[in-house]
Amino acid sequence: MIKEFDFTPYFHSPEILAAKVLEVYFDNEKPSYPIDPFKMLVFFGVIYQFRDFKDIEGIYLVPQDSDDISIVGINLKRPIPRQRFTAAHELCHHIKDRTLNSICSFGNQSDPIEKFADKFASALLMPKYELKRIVSKYEADGYVKFDDIIFISDYFGVSFESCVFTIAYSLNKISGDTESRKLRSRMRKFQPNLKRQAMGLAIYDFNLIRNIIDSYTYFFENESPLVWYNFKRDFIYNENKMEGINIDQEDIADILTDLRIHKQDSEFCKSDYKDIIEVVGHASIYEYLIEVEQQDVSAYTMMDFHRMLYQFAPHPEEAGKTRIVNNLVLGSKFESSDWHDIPAQIVEVDLLIRELFSRKEDLSVSDYVNEVVKIHHKMTVIHPFPDGNGRISRAMLNCLFKLKKLPPVYIKLNDKEAYYDALKKSDLEGNYSGLQEVFYKELFRSIIQLNSKFVI
Ligand SMILES: [Zn+2]
Secondary structure, eight states: OGGGSOOGGGTTOHHHHHHHHHHHHTTTSOOOSSOOHHHHHHHTTEEEEEEOOSSEEEEEEOOSSTTOOEEEEEETTSOHHHHHHHHHHHHHHHHHOTTSOEEEETTOOSSHHHHHHHHHHHHHHSOHHHHHHHHHHHOBTTBOOHHHHHHHHHHHTOOHHHHHHHHHHHSOOOOSOOOHHHHHHHHHHHOHHHHHHHTTOOSSOHHHHHHHHHHOOOOTTOSOHHHHHHHHHHHHHHHHHHTTOOOOHHHHHHHHHHHHHHGGGOGGGGOSOHHHHHHHHHHHHHHHHHHOOGGGOSTTHHHHHHHHHTTTSSOGGGTTOOOSSOOOOTTOSOOOOOGGGHHHHHHHHHHHHHHHHHHTTTSOHHHHHHHHHHHHHHHHHHOOSSSOHHHHHHHHHHHHHHHTTOOOOOOOGGGHHHHHHHHHHHHHHOOOHHHHHHHHHHHHHHHHHHTTTSOO
16 A cells, blocks of 8 residues: 555654545545554554564564565553554654664654654644644633543543643643653642543453454464463463363363373373363363354254263263253352253344354454354353353354454453353443453454564
């Protein structure tokens, strides 16, 4: 794309260059906000990857030859608004400084190339004409208040701090002392994150992580066997730990290694310990998930998963059957379906899955994830089996993820409470956004873990 448009006449001003880049990207249509700099990187022919950098915001690597592709790396640990700013900054390098590899450290304002890229990023995400228009909505007596800047920064998907600075210095719409050190100290006292909490807002807008999921390039086949092996160990460890199965990571590694060598003849398949038997069963679910194809999947796949989970248990013939009693667990967070209704509700899940398959290719990744999350939630409510429901309903979720070429996800032990709270919120309020956010984050984490060695 970039080869078709010559931006060189606009290299004298970061603001003018940013305006021109937006014009080309939106094809002369009105931009929609927040601007998605990740999608723009992809549009202009760049692959971006999040990485665990120590003290840099991002890097830009120029293509080595005409067949090669430009690569941008973004610091994984920074807040999302900062990552968006870095993506926009690296886009500037791609457009303007294409012959130079750039390593962009925190707050490097002495280098004119870096300074230009920062100004470009700010103007790309917060174009002055749009900022003026939004600020005028909140303006009173010629000024805008910090409280309102919370909403303005969300509109543009930028940090509160950079929004305040831009409004103060490019529009002169902040009252009082705006000398930069004073302004910083005023912002610290204001405590924007606490204010957000008090207003019932998340630390950042949910849509920002949604943007990342939608434009991120994930390479399913590209990683080394060791990376997949480590992922599998973490997956099985966390999934089982979630259900209170008492087994540590080293034991899991021993079990997986023995299974790989001896398969069904592994001594662990004959274990007397319920916990070990379930871990072995769960490992076979994982193997299935990695290979599954759409024609093999329906709501009844959950029965197969249940049989796999308990295949080495003392009475494997009982596995795969739905429960014939009601769960009356005192103090339980969830209320599950009456057992008489289970078969009809599984038919409903099957219809949802078929409907999802019919739209699969047309849905964005985040829209697809949203639908899968609803199906997952419905399964947790049906609670079809006497035991193993958590692992089975997450296995179904992963199975549906795989069919959209997404990696498996698991809930990390530390995130267990957030996951249960989000499930409960879906139950009580029919509000799935918390649960969707949990899985956006897990998906993002899996992608990073599984593509850890790729390209950069
Ligand atoms: Zn830079």
